[in-house]
Amino acid sequence: MSHPRIVIYSGGTLGSWALPYADGADLLVGADRGALFMLRHGLKPDIALGDFDSVSADELVEIERHSTLFQSCDPIDKDYTDTELAFAWALSQSPSEIIVCGGLGTRWDHSLANIHLLRQGLQAGVPCRMLDEHNEIMLIDQTRPLQLTAGTYPYVSLLPLTLDAAGITLQGFLYPLTDARLTIGQSLGISNVLTEPTGTITVKEGLLLVIQSGDPRPIG
Structure with missing residues (x-):
């Protein structure tokens, strides 16, 4: 196979x-x-x-x-x-x-x-x-852009796995970024939201964790 x-x-x-x-x-x-x-x-x-x-x-x-x-x-x-x-x-x-x-x-x-x-x-x-x-976690670098589709998870968070992740550009999100830098120890990339059916994440330097997540549904 x-x-x-x-x-x-x-x-x-x-x-x-x-x-x-x-x-x-x-x-x-x-x-x-x-x-x-x-x-x-x-x-x-x-x-x-x-x-x-x-x-x-x-x-x-x-x-x-x-x-x-x-x-x-x-x-x-x-x-x-x-x-x-x-x-x-x-x-x-x-x-x-x-x-x-x-x-x-x-x-x-x-x-x-x-x-x-x-x-x-x-x-x-x-x-x-x-x-x-409640979570789906991926890791990306400069190799290729990541495309996300709106669906199961309402939130998208970004956290660097290296000291810095630079050249981050978001398209199709409520809080867009253009050629931005995220530094480890900051929460700037937490809880973004897709506003289009498809969103694109690009990073030029470093390693970037992409975490799609949702809160537990209330019981009753």
């Missing part, structure tokens, strides 16, 4: 919101407890990998038995998180796209480290997205 679309389920915050992303995927990857989530919701991992220190012995047997491929590693001697192991495997498949569900959660050290993985995808020229129920 050439240039597959890959969806990774990791061990962070997951729920029913994550299941539709499996539709149309060519390969499904379960990282640690993410593989158990998949099995519990009728999805079969094409590969399950990690140290599996967050599942029980019986759950580990279940994961190994029902995954097409299974790779475990020692939790003490490994150098990378389970999500990075899964992400590296996905990149090795020369994918057309990588989507990570469950890469964000209550452990902010893991969440931030997983967001940083987007840089590996950018360097490889692979479009990547990091998702949870």
Whole structure:
């Protein structure tokens, strides 16, 4: 299979919101407890990998038995998180796209480290997205403009991943920018809104996180 679309389920915050992303995927990857989530919701991992220190012995047997491929590693001697192991495997498949569900959660050290993985995808020229129920995160550089379509997420925020991101131009937004600079430690790029069906983001220097987000809907 050439240039597959890959969806990774990791061990962070997951729920029913994550299941539709499996539709149309060519390969499904379960990282640690993410593989158990998949099995519990009728999805079969094409590969399950990690140290599996967050599942029980019986759950580990279940994961190994029902995954097409299974790779475990020692939790003490490994150098990378389970999500990075899964992400590296996905990149090795020369994918057309990588989507990570469950890469964000209550452990902010893991969440931030997983967001940083987007840089590996950018360097490889692979479009990547990091998702949870209320956010979609991407990383861009000067390689090509990013086009966003109005829809699920009402807000678009920009944060530099490098010390500065310069030459930022926004088209189709309520608060346009032209050849602007964002510096790490500032909140200038938070909570913009699309005013056109499609918006374009261009950056000339540095790395820029693009975060589409929405507030939880009230109950009742």
